[in-house]
Amino acid sequence: MLSVQIPGLDLHIGDQVKAYINTLTKPAGSLGRLEELALRLAEITGEPFPEVSPPGVIVFAADHGIVQEGVSAFPQEVTVQMVSNLVQGGAGINVFARQIGAKFKVVDVGVAAEVPKEGVAHQKIRYGTGNFLKEKAMTTKEAQQALQIGYSEARELIEQGVKCLIVGEVGIGNTTSSSAVLASLTHTDPAEVVGFGSGISNEQVQHKIAVVKQALLFHQPKPQDAIDILSKVGGLEMAAMAGAMLAAAESRIPILLDGFICTVSACLAKLIAPLSADYMIASHHSVEPGYQRAVSFLGKMPLIHLQMRLGEGTGAAVAFPLLQSAVSMVKEMATFEQAGVSTQKANELIEN
Incomplete structure (x- = not known):
């Protein structure tokens, strides 16, 4: 019988990526399942900015x-x-x-x-x-x-x-x-x-x-x-x-x-x-x-x-x-801080 040793998901990396995604210049959750997908790919690979290509x-x-x-x-x-x-x-x-x-x-x-x-x-x-x-x-x-x-x-x-x-x-x-x-x-x-x-x-x-x-x-x-x-x-x-x-x-x-x-x-x-x-x-x-x-x-x-x-x-x-879109979102999208958006404006954007 084939014997394999499969590691658990890296939930620590997942927590980090979830927090980081919430700093990107968009309302929280506004990219829907792409955000979930980016999080899962990070947990799978153990990398905050994973590669899916080739x-x-x-x-x-x-x-x-x-x-x-x-x-x-x-x-x-x-x-x-x-x-x-x-x-x-x-x-x-x-x-x-x-x-x-x-x-x-x-x-x-x-x-x-x-x-x-x-x-x-x-x-x-x-x-x-x-x-x-x-x-x-x-x-x-x-x-x-x-x-x-x-x-x-x-x-x-x-x-x-x-x-x-x-x-x-x-x-x-x-x-x-x-x-x-x-x-x-x-x-x-x-x-x-x-x-x-x-x-x-x-x-x-x-x-x-x-x-x-x-x-x-x-x-x-x-x-x-x-x-x-x-x-x-x-x-x-x-x-x-x-x-x-x-x-x-x-x-x-x-x-x-x-x-x-x-x-x-x-x-x-x-x-x-x-x-x-x-x-x-x-x-x-x-x-x-x-x-x-x-x-x-x-x-x-x-x-x-x-x-x-x-x-x-x-x-x-x-x-x-779609997987490529998810990883590109995390790698390339600016955070509020990088974009020079104030905390107040960021909160307004998130609330809206």
């Missing part, structure tokens, strides 16, 4: 045997095509990663086909998971291996100097696995968390719910055991994403969460190491019905709501400039 983006790719049950709008062959598009720079996450100047990496942990040789970190554990309606998705050893791979890949980016981690995923069938994982760890009826995923019909959604319910009855995953859940109904990329988050938290690197699949993977990371959740920031509100359940499990509130559900890390990359 960000690092890791996209983990894997396939899911559960697609054999007709739960997706697309065939499994699409996963390898998506990986090829990522390598060529044409995917949504490529666009947004370039926009924010991110270091970018694609990792194959379980695609059910051979992926391009160039531009991919080849860490394939197996060719897709098993059909968890009929068998375990993976072995315990494979789940642990995927966690370790995610951890190691994130460590490599951190050693290259990234100051914020975004993890994404590609893999047909992954919303079904994520729904099964979430229902397991939150004791939730699958009907409340299963959604349209890649764009299936209402009839297919009902079938997808039935598949998840039957699988959970068959496997009986242990709600407090992340490895047990992963091995029975999870995904290789989900395990890798959780491992990457643990590496970031251990190194005091903020983790900017993407949508549904990423947030469910974050729940698994929290099960493994509860303090890791302190290093997570929810970026955007996914329209997948299970998202609210997952983000509530983490105790987070997303920064934006753009009705996104693409995955890949796209929502997190789009929200990343």
Whole structure:
């Protein structure tokens, strides 16, 4: 089992930054959640004036045997095509990663086909998971291996100097696995968390719910055991994403969460190491019905709501400039004293 040592937030630095923010030339609290974000980034990094650039983006790719049950709008062959598009720079996450100047990496942990040789970190554990309606998705050893791979890949980016981690995923069938994982760890009826995923019909959604319910009855995953859940109904990329988050938290690197699949993977990371959740920031509100359940499990509130559900890390990359705004506010905004604003005028400004 992956062992990590995650430090607590630096609350002393947080107190200092909170007091400093209240001296800036603005009414107290007038920049709303940007002030909260600046405070949290200081507590995460242990730095009063933290850096969040450059960000690092890791996209983990894997396939899911559960697609054999007709739960997706697309065939499994699409996963390898998506990986090829990522390598060529044409995917949504490529666009947004370039926009924010991110270091970018694609990792194959379980695609059910051979992926391009160039531009991919080849860490394939197996060719897709098993059909968890009929068998375990993976072995315990494979789940642990995927966690370790995610951890190691994130460590490599951190050693290259990234100051914020975004993890994404590609893999047909992954919303079904994520729904099964979430229902397991939150004791939730699958009907409340299963959604349209890649764009299936209402009839297919009902079938997808039935598949998840039957699988959970068959496997009986242990709600407090992340490895047990992963091995029975999870995904290789989900395990890798959780491992990457643990590496970031251990190194005091903020983790900017993407949508549904990423947030469910974050729940698994929290099960493994509860303090890791302190290093997570929810970026955007996914329209997948299970998202609210997952983000509530983490105790987070997303920064934006753009009705996104693409995955890949796209929502997190789009929200990343908000982190830049928060740290720039603290670094560059003048205090009342620096601006030559009198205490009386400052108090009047604060009161108004």
